[in-house]
Amino acid sequence: MSIWFRHLLTDGLARRRPELKDLPFVLAAVVRNKQVIIAASALAESQGASAGMAVADARAAVAELVVLDELPGQAAKLLRLIGLGCMCYTPLVSVDLPDGLILDISGCAHLWGGEREYLKTIVQRLRSAGFDTRAAIADTAGTAWGVARFAPKGPIIPPEGQSAAIADLPPAALRLEPETLDLLHKLGFRVIRPLLQIAPQALRRRFGQQLLLRIDQALGRKEEHREQLLPPLPYTERLPSLEPIRTRPGMEIAIERLLEALCLRLQTEGQGIRKAVLKCHRIDGRKVQAGITTTKGSHSVSHLLRLFQLQIDKIEPALGIELFVLEAIRVEAMETVQEQLWASARGLGNTALAELLDRIAGRVGADVIQRFLPSENHWPERSVRLAASLAEQPDAAWPEQPRPIRLLPVPEVIEVMALIPDHPPRMFVHKGRRHPVAKADGPERIGREWWQDSGEHRDYYTLEDREGCRYWVFRSGHYDGGDARWYLHGYFS
Amino acid sequence: MEKRQQVISKLRQDLLAWEGYKPPAGGRSALLGLGELEQVFPNGVFPKNCVHELVCASMEQAAASGGFVSGVLSLLMGTEGVCVWIGRARRLFAPALTGFGVAPHQVIFISLHQDKDTLWVMEEALKCPGLTAVVCELREMDFKQSQRFQRAVEHSGVTGFVLRNAGQLSATASAARWQIRSLPSSGPDGLPGLGFLCWQVDLLKVRNGKTGSFRLSWQDKRFVPLAERVIREERQVG
Structure with a gap:
């Protein structure tokens, strides 16, 4: 099926700026030092201004002509947008520059009750959006293209x-x-008729290969390949609904059906979903979508359905959803697990654990889940790093020295009294409370990592007060004449 | 006299069985290694598929509870187990867990700010059979919520620990309510510096068990009941 937009650029602009609708206006660009009309609106055209004319000439013909600058690349942008809007009629849409779309509608038309209704639906929708549209359906893109643009009637070619x-x-x-x-x-x-009767060799000699190719393409003797607007994903399921769906149970049923079909395919091919998107085409022409990601490939319907259930609130059905499309954007090969046998296996590879983390990530966000690995830094704040995945194993040993179970994100200043310089404190005051120290360990000197930042080293002491509470405090820098600063950095258990 | 004792203990066993507390399959081998502390629980075994509640009144007590729970975790988890630690904006310092025999990379931390999310995540985690234990830091927990936790845990066999503020201590459905306080550390006689970590473990409530107060210390990756002698010595020093 070919769709032709007779006034693509001007209709597109008038749609964005409604005040232009009743004015004759043209889009012009400078060609060889002359302002030339690139596109003229229907009104301007009827009054005598047409594409290819110089602006000065058109002004003479149409008194109140509005001249606007042409934006390069606008046609491609518009066609892409319209094409995306047509995705609910067929998945195979391609842009046909400069002013058309080509839709591969094999197997789609019967869903709308035949080709005539199908064509009518699309054309009416585009016309109501403000585009002067003509369309034709034929076995080949070439014929449909020609019929849409040049045939006075009969847009459906048997x-x-x-x-x-x-x-x-x-x-x-x-x-x-x-x-x-x-x-x-x-x-x-x-007309084309005599060309069809002339021997191909004669035509090639006279007009070149191009003409023969086009005739063959129009008649379906040669295949024609077009670049699709959205390349079809290998794992996609579509579910058009008879009545627009607005309710949560309805959406859940739709998602479940899509997942059942998709997961069956994935299972037989040994693949699991890592990332999937549910696209809902609403009857008001807008599209809403919700996505899920998993930490481990999965083809379990129940698990994926639960992930989607957490996302349903984000889908705004408005007047209703007429088409659900489920796309598996990223899949990965899965080793087949014998569920019954391994269900009780504990450890980080457990499927139930991966599913739990997916649910948490879906509801609260993936950034709240953290797993720490040792990093080869002595500086306490930098001694751990976040693991990239569940399977990542530590590449360094965990520190052997005692570390506090609770580390303050920012060390807090304390007042300290020590008997002799460089000895552990006898008493410290934190937040107005005195802690007489009964026992102390230390110091453990941790040097600043000079290649990362500058500053003083730290001398850490482990202190225990008379009640048995244990603290991790440090002195920043050397002890010189009472100027050293002391901080509380953590609590031992 | 002997006979009467036997009859009473038999009756107690029967009562527990009727209430759904089966004696552990492994008998004595199901013990966790908490020493005489485990005697307060029904059947004399630390209940694993239950939610335990730890009351923390201050930052120091929270740290002490964290340490004690880590010690229990190491007994529960072994080398393969995985634990989820739900906390508030990353207060726990992972490397400290090595001291308690827990590999920090076997623990998944989830830092949340809102209690609503925390409750939801906790309940979901307790339902997950792939985990060994779930630790959760909460501000408040009401009876209804604790019932939900307990229900979740009964199907999955996960051990749950809730570290909560000592605000309103209303009734909950937890198996036990603990309070952990640090005690002065104990070391080999007369040596300067800190020794082994010691805690005062108070069991404020135990469902179908007895309450009690114990002193434990953490030595060589296991719990050791603290001998009275050491305590006295500490008091002299203090």
């Missing part, structure tokens, strides 16, 4: 009816270069 359909169209319907068209025009080819 199977095998390509040659009859294009025979009466002008040669321009074959998507040819302007030079070839000029030549054909000069030689008197007003």
